[in-house]
Amino acid sequence: MAIFSVYVVNKAGGLIYQYDNYVPRAETEKTFSFPLDLVLKIHDEKVVVSFGQRDGIRVGHAILSINGADVNGKYTVGGKEILEYLKDPTNYPVLFAIGSQLSPEVGSSGIELLETDVFKLHCFQTLTGIKFIVLADPRQSGIDALLRKIYEIYSDFALKNPFYSLEMPIRCELFDQNLKSALEIAEKTGTFGPGS
Amino acid sequence: MTVHNLYIFDRNGSCLHYSEWNRKKQAGISKEEEFKLMYGMLFSMRSFVSKMSPLDMKDGFLSFQTSRYKLHYYETPTGIKLVMNTDLSVNNCRETLQQIYST
Numbered sequence: 001m002a003i004f005s006v007y008v009v010n011k012a013g014g015l016i017y018q019y020d021n022y023v024p025r026a027e028t029e030k031t032f033s034f035p036l037d038l039v040l041k042i043h044d045e046k047v048v049v050s051f052g053q054r055d056g057i058r059v060g061h062a063i064l065s066i067n068g069a070d071v072n073g074k075y076t077v078g079g080k081e082i083l084e085y086l087k088d089p090t091n092y093p094v095l096f097a098i099g100s101q102l103s104p105e106v107g108s109s110g111i112e113l114l115e116t117d118v119f120k121l122h123c124f125q126t127l128t129g130i131k132f133i134v135l136a137d138p139r140q141s142g143i144d145a146l147l148r149k150i151y152e153i154y155s156d157f158a159l160k161n162p163f164y165s166l167e168m169p170i171r172c173e174l175f176d177q178n179l180k181s182a183l184e185i186a187e188k189t190g191t192f193g194p195g196s
Numbered sequence: 197m198t199v200h201n202l203y204i205f206d207r208n209g210s211c212l213h214y215s216e217w218n219r220k221k222q223a224g225i226s227k228e229e230e231f232k233l234m235y236g237m238l239f240s241m242r243s244f245v246s247k248m249s250p251l252d253m254k255d256g257f258l259s260f261q262t263s264r265y266k267l268h269y270y271e272t273p274t275g276i277k278l279v280m281n282t283d284l285s286v287n288n289c290r291e292t293l294q295q296i297y298s299t
Contacts, residue, residue: 004250022250114260116245118253135250 002137002187004119006150006179010167011129017170019179122147130154146186153178200265200281202296207275209235238269238277258290272297 008017114121115138124132124147132150136143157175158164164172200220204213211231225233238257245257259268266286270278270293278293 112262115258116253117255117258118249118251
């Protein structure tokens with residue numbers, strides 16, 4: 001997926017819409033035996049690696065599942081607390097598997113384009129102070145047209161929705177659907193036709 | 197291609213060098229404050245980029261542009277930061293900044 005995420009920020013700087021589309025290769029599975037090489041801690045309702053790095057698992061990665069059973073924040077599906085579970089050596093059978101994931105956060109500014117070696121962040125600010133932010137692959141082209149298109153979708157499906165109040169989080173199904181299809185078109189062709 | 201100005205910071209945030217070639221608008225605050233503001237912005241930008249990045253990164257923040265200028269950033273492993281503001285026609289200043297650092 002060459003477009004990683006889309007964010008919409010209101011005039012006050014609050015996030016009103018977020019859509020993440022990360023590459024699945026951010027997940028890795030690793031088998032551990034006791035004791036764990038990584039130091040874990042609880043951060044933001046997730047169990048996250050705070051120290052220690054091994055084979056693609058780095059600081060900031062969060063636990064997605066243990067032994068194939070998905071975790072639910074701090075607790076496993078069985079209701080046990082993850083950190084307690086991992087401390088007890090009797091819980092480590094001969095093989096032990098953990099999944100991992102990256103966790104992001106939010107920012108904003110008057111910048112139009114921010115470039116790093118891994119992604120390009122494009123920002124479009126409207127006259128009313130709404131900012132549309134797109135995180136994409138550096139090689140992806142046509143993001144300017146995509147930003148204008150997202151603005152159009154926002155005005156068509158969020159602003160014209162009688163139940164949507166300005167500057168509030170966007171919870172309109174049609175907005176989601178049209179945004180996703182616009183992203184798919186952008187990834188495939190990189191340009192838009194005159195009609196929607 | 198116009199170069200507006202160049203800043204060099206050490207790892208503690210003090211400005212080691214500043215030169216100006218073609219700056220159209222002054223910041224309206226004293227030079228000292230401007231250096232602190234620039235350094236603070238770079239520091240926040242680097243930590244923002246490292247948190248937002250969907251994949252693990254090697255070099256981190258490279259440059260940003262607004263509708264009027266482009267800011268290029270290069271950091272050495274020792275913590276020396278070189279910052280150059282140019283107009284929008286420049287594509288990649290990284291080698292230039294590396295040459296400036298090595299001479």
